[in-house]
Amino acid sequence: MTEGDRERIGDYVLGLLEGADLAAFEQQLASDPELRMAVERLRGHLGKLDDTVEPLPANPALWARIASELDTPVVTAAPPRAANDNRWRGFAGIAASLLVALSIGYLAGSNFGQAPQPLMVAVLLTEGSAEPAVLVEAFADDSIRLVPLELAQKPDDRVYQVWTLPDPETGPISMGIFEDPQTMRLAGPNLPAPQSGQLYEITLEPTGGSPTGRPTGPILVKGFAKTPL
Amino acid sequence: MFHLMTDPKTAEQLIAQIATGNRSALAALFEGESGRLVAIAQRLLRRRDLAEEVVQEAFITVWRQAASFDGSKGSARGWLTTIVRNRALNLLRDSARMDFEDSEKLTELGDRQADARAAYEALSIKDALRHCLGMLDASKREAVLLCYVTGLNHGEAAAFMNVPLGTVKSWVRRGTVALQECLS
Numbered sequence: 074m075t076e077g078d079r080e081r082i083g084d085y086v087l088g089l090l091e092g093a094d095l096a097a098f099e100q101q102l103a104s105d106p107e108l109r110m111a112v113e114r115l116r117g118h119l120g121k122l123d124d125t126v127e128p129l130p131a132n133p134a135l136w137a138r139i140a141s142e143l144d145t146p147v148v149t150a151a152p153p154r155a156a157n158d159n160r161w162r163g164f165a166g167i168a169a170s171l172l173v174a175l176s177i178g179y180l181a182g183s184n185f186g187q188a189p190q191p192l193m194v195a196v197l198l199t200e201g202s203a204e205p206a207v208l209v210e211a212f213a214d215d216s217i218r219l220v221p222l223e224l225a226q227k228p229d230d231r232v233y234q235v236w237t238l239p240d241p242e243t244g245p246i247s248m249g250i251f252e253d254p255q256t257m258r259l260a261g262p263n264l265p266a267p268q269s270g271q272l273y274e275i276t277l278e279p280t281g282g283s284p285t286g287r288p289t290g291p292i293l294v295k296g297f298a299k300t301p302l
Numbered sequence: 303m304f305h306l307m308t309d310p311k312t313a314e315q316l317i318a319q320i321a322t323g324n325r326s327a328l329a330a331l332f333e334g335e336s337g338r339l340v341a342i343a344q345r346l347l348r349r350r351d352l353a354e355e356v357v358q359e360a361f362i363t364v365w366r367q368a369a370s371f372d373g374s375k376g377s378a379r380g381w382l383t384t385i386v387r388n389r390a391l392n393l394l395r396d397s398a399r400m401d402f403e404d405s406e407k408l409t410e411l412g413d414r415q416a417d418a419r420a421a422y423e424a425l426s427i428k429d430a431l432r433h434c435l436g437m438l439d440a441s442k443r444e445a446v447l448l449c450y451v452t453g454l455n456h457g458e459a460a461a462f463m464n465v466p467l468g469t470v471k472s473w474v475r476r477g478t479v480a481l482q483e484c485l486s
Binding site for chain 1: 325328329332336337338341342344345354356357358359361362363366367370372375376377380383384385387388389391393395396420421422424425429431446447449450451453455456474475477481482483485486
């Protein structure tokens with residue numbers, strides 16, 4: 074472990090790494106168990122500072138809010154939760170496509186006869202090297218089909234979150250989050266029909282999706298929609 | 303009549319039950335841990351409502367992702383702390399930067415210095431972290447504590463300590479490198 078690694082471990086655990094530095098470090102973390110252990114060790118020690126707080130009494134009203142959120146359906150709900158449900162895992166091939174298609178009320182797709190025509194297609198490129206990384210097809214029913222070609226590995230405590238920018242006034246809108254890069258369809262929120270030139274991007278966000286509803290993590294890939302000929 | 307006492311379950315045991323969809327285990331985890339987590343988030347965010355929002359999201363995350371918790375990487379309480387800290391820090395970093403000309407804000411920052419120092423002084427005298435923090439120069443210790451305990455970023459810590467940005471960056475880096483060496 075180099076001095077530079079130790080510096081970045083410190084900055085990371087203190088929440089001081091941002092942007093490209095954060096993305097690069099998290100990529101390194103994903104592939105380096107020794108580095109992950111060093112991060113956990115420092116977290117374990119510094120966590121003693123957190124534990125010096127005087128705990129507040131548990132607030133029953135806060136529990137009531139949490140309990141009511143547990144009851145909201147997950148897969149059919151608007152993003153960012155849709156793609157994060159564990160039901161996305163453990164099924165393969167057609168079974169997964171069928172489950173997903175049914176759960177978002179969309180019984181069509183390449184496995185099932187006539188495929189619908191996307192209104193727009195975007196090829197998302199990696200931020201650094203501008204390699205094609207993810208293909209996005211946007212449909213008239215607000216859903217998108219995502220075909221990852223090559224996506225940077227993510228740390229365990231991050232998820233991929235898909236965003237689009239219908240127009241600058243609206244700002245970025247979450248299309249959903251996912252953990253395992255694979256071909257998938259995301260229901261998407263109710264938006265105006267996708268336009269040529271519309272931005273799509275994928276960022277790394279904390280587990281559960283961006284806490285602010287706006288992208289907070291590093292941009293991994295992005296691209297602009299074009300009308301297919 | 304006998305009163306049946308069962309040992310309170312550890313956070314690890316509760317998270318294993320939550321992973322199977324056991325809602326009363328989540329309620330028990332909330333009962334045992336939420337007060338600590340709200341207080342941690344509040345020390346970072348300075349507002350109870352935001353702190354509770356962060357903890358609410360954290361418990362939803364725990365409910366959905368309990369199966370991904372890996373006890374070999376760290377403790378369950380540490381996992382909860384990390385989820386809450388990350389969300390709170392994202393919220394802090396995302397909100398508008400502080401205006402340090404504002405005298406009210408400087409008073410607020412004064413509270414932060416007190417918070418940072420109180421956390422250090424509340425550490426057990428036998429704790430290795432306390433010992434290793436104590437080995438640092440006062441300025442490095444203060445920079446590390448301000449950033450970790452109260453969530454200041456480099457720029458905010460620099461403005462508060464009245465030193466250039468680069469100085470704070472190097473204090474924090476050298477401080478955390480020395481801590482890791484001392485703690486290993």
